[in-house]
Amino acid sequence: MLSVALLAGFTAVAATTPVYLDDTKPIEERVEDVLKRMTLEEKVAVCHAQSKFSSQGVKRLGIPEVWMTDGPHGIRPEVKWDKWNQAGWTNDSCVAFPALTCLAATWDRNLSMLYGTSIGEEARYRKKTVLLGPGVNIYRTPLNGRNFEYMGEDPYLAAQMVVPYVKGVQSNGVATCVKHYALNNQEMNRHTTNVIVDDRTLYEIYLPAFKAAVLEGKTWTIMASYNLYKNQHVCTNQYLLNDILKGEWKFDGAVVSDWGGVHETDQAITNGMDMEFGSWTDGLANGVSNAYDNYYLANPYLDALKSGKASEEVLNDKVRRVLRLIFRTEMNRNRPWGSFCSDEHYRAARAIGADGIVLLQNKNNVLPIDIATTKKILVVGENAIKMMTVGGGSSSLKVQREISPLDGIREFVGSKAEVQYVRGYVGDTSGEYNGVVTGQNLKDDRSADELIAEAVEAARNADYVIFVGGLNKSEHQDCEDSDRTGLELPYAQDRVIEALAAVNKRMVVVNLSGNAVAMPWVKKVPAILQAWFIGSEAGHSIADVIFGVVNPSGKLPMTFPVKLSDSPAHANGDANQYPGVERNDGSRRLDEKYTEGIYVGYRWFDTKNIAPLFAFGHGLSYTTFKYGKVTADKTSMTADGEITLSVDVTNTGSRKGAEVVQLYITDKKCSVDRPAKELKGFEKVSLNPGETATVKFTIKSDALSFFDADAHKWVAEPGVFTARIAAAADDVRTSVDFELK
Ligand code: BGC
DSSP states (O other): HHHHHHHHHHHHHHHHHOOOOTSSSSSSHHHHHHHHHHHHHHHHHHBBBBSSSSEEGGGGBBBEEEEEEESSSOOOOOBBBTTBBBBBOOOOOOOOOOOHHHHHHHTTTHHHHHHHHHHHHHHHHHSSSSSEOOOOOOOOTTTOOGGGGGGOOOOHHHHHHHHHHHHHHHHHTTTTEEEEETTOOOSSSTTEEEEEOHHIIIIIIISHHHHHHHHTSSSEEEOOOSSSSTTEEGGGGGIIIIIIIIIISOSSSSSEEEOOOOOOOOHHTTTTOBOOOOOOOOOSSBBOTTTTGGSTTHHHHHHHHHHTSHHHHHHHHHHHHHHHHHHHTTOOTOOOOOOOOOOHHHHHHHHHHHOEEEEEEEEGOOOSOOOOGOOOEEEEEEGOOOHHHOOTTOOOBBOOOOOHHHHHHHHHHTTSSSEEEOOOOOOOOOETTTEEEEOOOOOOOOOOHHHHHHHHHHHHHHHHHEEEOOOOSSSTSSOOOOOOOSOOOTTTTHHHHHHHHHHHHSSSEEEEEOOOOOOOOTTTOOOOEEOOOGGGHHHHHHHHHHTTOOOOEEEEEEOSSSSSSSSSSTTTTTTTTTTOHHHHHSSOOEEEETTTTTTOTTTHHHHHOOSSSBBOOOOOOOOOOEEEOOOOSSSEOOOOOOEEEEEEEOOSSSSSSEEEEEEEEEESSSSSOOOOOOOEEEEEEEOOOOOOEEEEEEGGGGGGGGGETTTTTTEOEEEEEEEEEEETTTHHHEEEEEEOO
16 A cells, blocks of 8 residues: 555656756756756855866756866866876777867868867767867967967958867767957966957957857857956956857857966856856965865855845856756757767868868979888988877877877888888977876987987988977977967977988978977978877878878968067067066066057968968968959949859869868958958868869958947948958969949
């Protein structure tokens, strides 16, 4: 009898499924249902971390926790609950995908979708709610240690490339956390630098990629950055978070703090911060472990609520955002299961890597190397053997495998020719990050002279010399938390390259970096490849390009200047402009003025007529492309109309290849200063030898407009515009004028 009664009771309960557990109900209804069941303590608990990478759900109601992971190139290995040390799992070695600079260099929206889908699957399999990435801070200076994690200098390119990445990840029911919003354009003094930038520059250069990620990609979270703007830390910033992100763009997701980016409670409550992470603090002093209850949005927040200083309505807005995130991810019963270290993921990484490699120079068609006629290849340089997936900061990974450039070359060549390796230079031989060790012993005590002498000797009788160098992931190189100290290659690599070029005319320099580097030897070396940091499949992708399995089609997403003072943020050599000047008020804060304004990247080089070393959008192929004459479907358009531009592009060489056809717009006469031209379209077309494609661009007036800061709106002024079709920012092939009526 008892069991019958119990059963009856159970049926009665089950019959009334709470609204929040009912999948057929809209998310907003379910969110409200949870919200009204939560205590004040439970609400506050979801607004801050409970461990290094997780935050609470609502245990009592069965609402899952949120688990986050870096991002943006692979899934970070598990760390301990409250420490950065490795948790020691043996099943968390991932695939490292190419760095985002490499992805941007593909100029291929489909590959960005493939990237997002693949890394999203890895995150899903590893049971992550949020992937901390992608990053879309604009490349303002080649010294920024974190440029490798971003998508270059142009807001249009970054916006176009970030959207598919976000959609791909989120199709797995895993949220992206687009970072670091905003104006986090350097690592030096990243916690204390107050950026001073005019509104027009903010809206035209630094915000568009974030805006696209929110409005088009529909990212479910966004990460607020470390720096300050208008003298408020961005994690607690009225202007960027409340006014722009949540106000103008109507972002309905959650704002996550960068780790340790929140510094006080009051502004965290009122200025748009939803989820506080990484504060290593008890609210009074640094260094308290398991301090989560003392986070600014934990007990201090609860106290403020209980004493009536903080309103529950503001708290409810934060909680709604967190719950929305959980419903979109953890509580979506229909999301896929993901996959990890699959062959598909390695294939994706390899393809993106190869398509992102940029052939900067190829005199005498030194590349591709024809292995059938080659007896000996000499590979020189530390980066040919050094693991690059460990280091660089929070994007550091523990990989299942990493094919080095030397491994990739050796694997391709097999027994068809001899591959000799010599060191050439010794850079940074360390190989550890947060307890992940490469296990490589790169120690070599020989002097630079000895190493160069050995390399030169070996180069004399080689058919080809492949020098693999560049930067690495150590401090003051391509690495979080510090900037580079100059544009030059470190470890006296220039000397090695010059010495090798003097004895061998068939020399290829493969530069691994996320940043532009100076190349004083550019005229002495016939072939140069920009090969970024490619991750697990680096060696395969590089060998694919060197030996012509893949015809290179990458284009630079940033300008390579000849010298640092050519680039806009360094033009005046003024510390106010970079890296900022410390105030005399004891605050330890620095002010940094973006005085170059909208003239970032090629906008500067073009407008000031400064010849770059290699231009934005530059990249060669093993075939050649001929551009026809661009035509417009009409001579004028109206503000609400559109115009279509068409151009024929023909593969005039003998290999199949892909070309990125770029559209730049020039405003011929305007009431405000405008750059010589701005990227407003691109299409990547793959063509067989002799094949022609008609590439079409349809643009609307938004492609013609500038941000009018006084009126606080985008304005397209009537007048004549020039549409320029180009193979690079410095290689315009054909132009046509049209009028905006
Ligand atoms: C970085 C973020 C990263 C976070 C968590 C911070 O130091 O700036 O990009 O997602 O750490 O590791």
